Amino acid sequence: MVRYVHHQLVTIVEVVVAMAVTAPVVFGVRGLPQGASGEVLSILGVFGASALFGLLAISPRSHWVGGEKRDFESAVALNDPEALLPAPRESMRRSFDGSFVVFVALSCLVFGLLWGPWGVGWAVVFIPERIVKGVYASFWERRHGVLLWRGRVEAQPLGKGQFLYSSPRKTTPG
Template structure:
């Protein structure tokens, strides 16, 4: 199980790092950009912002909010979330995002050697997951829960919203800014 917010942030980091590395290689080998590339970059960035707004909306099958609302509480959060945070993150993100990072660096670098703007276009792909992470964090704070994605063995499953199932767990009390955290002195 991995928090929805962390999964989106990891995806954005993979996209940005692969784009920056490819850009460095392409500029070192090929040189700068042509003037038309900036207009293409601005258009692509605007499209990514639009996609980010769609993915953080209430649209069924497209937006995240119906998925969050369909999330069910984890039956036994102590057992399901008992593995150390780093071990869960390594298991959830290490294999899939590590392979995606390696493949992305190779593909984007090859494309950037032909046209360096490809590396910056890859970086703009991070806009959507960053917007989704922000929306999920805000939703978690308002609802007083944490959103999790992954496999949980329990009877109750979230309703099918067209996306990966999302589960919730209550926020832990005692953390700064957490719901139910004590305020003031003892």
């Protein structure tokens, strides 16, 4: 199990790492990106569209995009939090997904080599959406006085896409 906020933040780090790894390779082969053309505006447009998508995803009335706010509101209390929940640092470690980093790095490499050095920037599509969702989840947790978790618990079978919550606990070193 991982904290929802940790998952959002770690995804941002994963994207930045993937872009940082592939950018030198692409820039070495294709040269540095030149800001004179419309690529900068395209990347900013993708950035803005992603932020809008993140806002729609947390909207309570959004039936098409996801409506994660409804999912937060329907979260189920965790029966035995002390036995199941990882330490805060362990939650951050569990949130890291190496296969996602490899996927983003390979796609940045392919796009950068095929379409030019600005192709490395396609991965910014993940960043604003995750920032919006992470900030909203953090405010939601604070407003409700709980921590929001995602993951499976064998003792508490839930439907897919449902969240669990626990009361805040004292952080233990780890």
